[in-house]
Amino acid sequence: MNLSKNHRLSICCLGYNHASFLKDTLDSICAIQYENIEVIVVDDGSKDNSVPLLNELAVSFPYPLKIIAQQNTGNIGKNFNNALKEATGEYVTFIALDDVFHSKIILSELSEMNNNPQLAFIASSKALSIDNEGIVNENTPPELSLYRMENPTLENLLELEYSEFGSFYIQGSIIKKEIVDIIGGFDEDMTGDDIVLRTKIFNFMLKNSQWDFKIIKENNVFYRLHDHNIHKNTPRQIKIVTEYLDKFWPNKPNPSILINWACHMINTSSFEKSIETLTLNKRAKSLLNDDRIKHAIKNSLKNDNEKPFFKKFIFSKQKINDAQRQIILFGFIKFIYKKHKKISQKPKVHYLKY
Template sequence: MQPLLSICCLGYNHANYLTDNLESISRLNYPNIEVIVVDDGSSDQSVELLNDLITNFKYPIKLIAQQNTGNIGLNFNNAIKHANGEYITFISLDDVFNSKIFTNFLEIIIEDKSLAFVSSSKAISINNLGYIDFDKPGKLPIEDISNPNIDDLLELEYKDFGAFYIQGAIFRKDLIDKINGFDEDMTGDDIVLRTKIFLFLKDHPEYNYKIIHKPSVFYRLHDTNIHKNSIRQIKIISEYLGKYWPNKPLPQTFIDWSLHSIKNREIAYVEKIIYLNPTTKRLMDLESIQKAINKTKPSFIKKYIFNKTRVQNDKKITILGFLSFSYTSLNLFKIIFKTQKPTQTNIHYHEYK
């Protein structure tokens, strides 16, 4: 009997993508798999569809349908509690395994008992219909590091907030248990788990790991992706920096994200970001942030005559303090550029080699 692999899946309103995800699991050329699915209170018929799909599925599936928590770390920990495998992996139900590559990762970690994990340094995105967009999420910084050591990986977490994606990585289950899984008091999930693993491995050099330049998962980009919520993203990173790097300077990437988020925003939105927690309050010590806030504060002209602000992806114009309308910005250059060089291809993930 081959070692058992536990696949922990997390979904919230992913009914449109469930079939793709489970089909990619069924294509894994491995005989001993269990699937644990946590549905976090979906309102889109996900649970009903999952119950239908489970009936004739290739592998045993345990479905945990719960009230919505919005706590990804807690939800994955709920799945871990039910995982019996020697090895474990994590995936969101809107994403899809690159089945052939993932199976190869599994063969590698089973063959080498010293490996704590096998992961990918390459990310490939797909759209709602499954067609590949090679320009997103872009090149990961780890691709430029040959044979990264633990300090390199920790530095990537601190500076760039991501050495690799946990989805599609395969971990020893006993390692996940030793670090107590995800931190349930943190908004972030993958960045926390990776950091805890790296810190553990730094103290236990008997473990090895392997990072391979092949994509084991296709990441689905759609309108409800969590990463499109800028306040949530800043909250994730600021909490993470405050807990794991409290005595280090704020990294430039975090400063740049914050500047972009508050630029041309209404002052109430800016204050919501700045006063999220003690880490975001440290932004006030930076001259660049202070300048951006001063530009945001409404002057007499902005308050009573003419003001233009950003509201999500739209622009809002207010005239005479009370006449307001919003519009979507159209950048002719970008439209022409995208027409000449489309980022979305006509290659479906099924055809990717």
């Protein structure tokens, strides 16, 4: 493919203790088979051998690869901004170093962007997940709500951000870097990252009508699901979205999905942790006025008062890892057992076969 310098794709990668998956991610970049790529990796203070391994892989990597090894910040937006400062491409995309690109779809997205200079971004309405071995999870519907929309508008995308806290994933989305630069990239003072960047892009495009966008129905990334995924941390999710609502939707009521998350947290977390989360900011405090939240808190307090002795001293159940669970009786009798796995009716498929 004969491309000008302006058609470069800058791939901003973020890693933290992802040594086991680095090669898979970099291999998926090579498999795009697009000659004008640069890769910027920010390692956020990994405690494994990620940085030495990255330096080793860089020797034979066919594209320019810049490695930024820094002290841990835990600030995803700041870390991606550090990568963006080094990016020189016309286009930019993002990926975590435990995920992999669906390479042929990324190439088709790039072809679309090159053929239509008015496209601000191309994104996917489908998300497929994989396990640590790269086996695709085909038991969970991969389509996002956006998938069911025909010819969505920017207003539709913004409504999904407000009502469902997400329209699509920025990973694998190809975005014009000049727009990301104009809006100031990620907001480093907010816990959220992708939801903030998308909303800023949509609002910019509403004011600059010359830009267009495209939503495709093929997944552009395979997401690695494991115990450390942020989506499994409900208190952190609530912190992210209450900050987001306060900044971008200050006059709109709390959407139903936030009430559901808060009730789930109250039912599954300690009372102290729930109250700590529900008093983080003005929007979080407003949840305490909701009748469903009040009812959930009342039940939580009742259960805590009625069964503390049983929970602490008679029976408790703990998760050891993905496969093992532990039961403790009377505080000292321990039983370890393997979690039963449902037998899949579908043959296992590796992401490389897609």
